[in-house]
Amino acid sequence: MISIEIKPYLLNKKHVFRIAGGARTNTPILLVKLKYESYSGYGEASMPPLYGETIETAQAFIRTLDRSKLTSPLEIVTIVKYLDQHAPGNTAVKAAIDIALHDLLGKIMNVPLHQYFNLPKKELKTSKTIGIDSAEIIEKRVEEAASYHYLKIKLGGNNDSEIIKAVRNVSDKPLFIDANQGWTNKEEALDKIAWLKEENVIFIEQPMPKKSFADMEWLVARSTLPLIGDEGIQRLEDVKTASNFYHGINIKLMKSTGLHEAFSMANLAKSLNLKIMLGCMSETSCAIAAAAHLGAMADWVDLDGNLGVTNDPYQGHQVINGCIHLNDTNGIGLIDPNWNKIETYV
Template sequence: MFQLQYKRIYLEKKHVFRIAGGTRTNTPAILIQLQFENHTGYGEASMPPLYGEDFQTAEAFLKRVDLTSFKDPFNTEDILNYIDTIAPNNPAIKAAIDIALHDLIGQILNIPLHSYFGLKPKNLATSKTIGIDTPKIIEERVQEASDFKYLKVKLGSELDEEIINTIKSLTNQPLFIDANQGWKSKEEALEKTNWLKENGAVFIEQPLPKTALDELSWLAAQSPLPIIGDEGIQRFSDLKNASNFYHGINIKLMKSTGLREAYKMAQTAKMMGLKVMLGCMSETSCAIGAAAQLGALADWIDLDGNLGIKNDPFKAHHVENGIIHVNNKAGVGLLNPNWDQIPTL
């Protein structure tokens, strides 16, 4: 029989985090422990305010979860279809259950999840995120990220030019650009994209509001750089028309409801000729460890969410010089998790 427990936690950020949509110093999260017989799996729901989930919505959802009719943890399709139909939306808390279930399966089989999904282990060069800030703070963040192959730069404000000029005065690291829907018109987006290409940008993530479909279609046809959908691509159903507006998609477990759907999204996107990026929120090593298991499917990796928090209760894959060394531990790759020692609110 399944037993599910959860804990509340605030993930405290090492630095104030600013993007085009706002500023925060922490992120509410729910940690999941899922037990079946003598095996245990762990999962996580990270819930930035932008996406509409919080402790109350997550706990209300969990109160409706009843796994007593399921006798086999390997019956993932039926279990996760049931979870998905409990209520609309709620992707992060659904992802927490999905991750915990897959971690549990990995523990039972004693294999890492990349093997479960039929993927080869791959060391991953993740980007390091630079938020919107003053030149002094930007300089500090760039210096901290000097060992990383890529920088992910948050734009979408009146500080765009200042931020890029500051970064380019310090480094020639290639840049992943994320405008977080912050640019106001297709003309502005194209002008900035041309300029950013000259300044080492690799791609542009969500340059315009996700609802500006005509403008995004025009921009995708004109852009000298790949346009990547983030807010505009949440779940598998969003892939249907994605190639009309984007050249690639940013898959995040907290948007996709977890590993099962993220895997399907990545495989389908590749068949459609779309680039695949694996991204994250502020997350612990549990969710980051889970996403890293799908790294072989990605063209670009942005899995640094655990590196930006002060109170990660888990340990998983070792990161050195910006490289995630995906381990061969069972499940998501956690190292000696201790549920009882995790503080809760």
């Protein structure tokens, strides 16, 4: 049988994080440890308020599980199916258990997780995210991110042109743009896309509200830049119709219920000729380490959720000059996690 331990945690950000939908300085996290025989596996649920999960709901989900269903990591397909049927939603806490199960599997099989998925070890050029802020602060953040190959710029407020001007005052790096559903007029969105194409932008993530289906169909047929679904693409079912609204999808473990479904989403996206972006929330090195093992499947990588925090309890894959270097540790790749020394913050 598999046993579960949990620790509520508050992950603090180095800077105020602003997007079109609001601002915050921390993220509620539920850290999870699974034990099976002599092995320990680690996972986490990152729960930004936007998605409706809390430490309380995550704890309740785990508390009501039928522990007899948690037989062995080797039965992972059966277990994740049970988790999904246990209660609707709760995708982040499901991801936490899924990640820890995969960590156990890698350790039992004595392989880093990318080998379990039969994927090559690849150096991953992650973008560095710059939130919405004043021009002065944005210039400072961009200069701090000088070692990264790509910058991810948050737009969708009322100062998009000011933000891009500030970025271009100090950097000519290629940009990923994330509007976080902030553009509400399709014609204006199309005009912004044409403007941003001239600013060395690679793609636009979630330009319009996720339920603006007709507007997104109109926009995707006319856009001169790839449009990537994030809030509009949560799980495997969403991928089946994604090409009606987007040119690609952003896969995040906290949305997909973990690695098992994320891997299926990536395979389905490839079969449909959709581009793949691998993204994250504000996360510790645990969830980032797990997601990085799927990096070889991605066209673009945005796995910097552990780089802008002050109290990451773990150490995972190294980031050198903007590149994530997968280590050879079995499982997800955490280096000597010391569970007992992690202080509960909530």
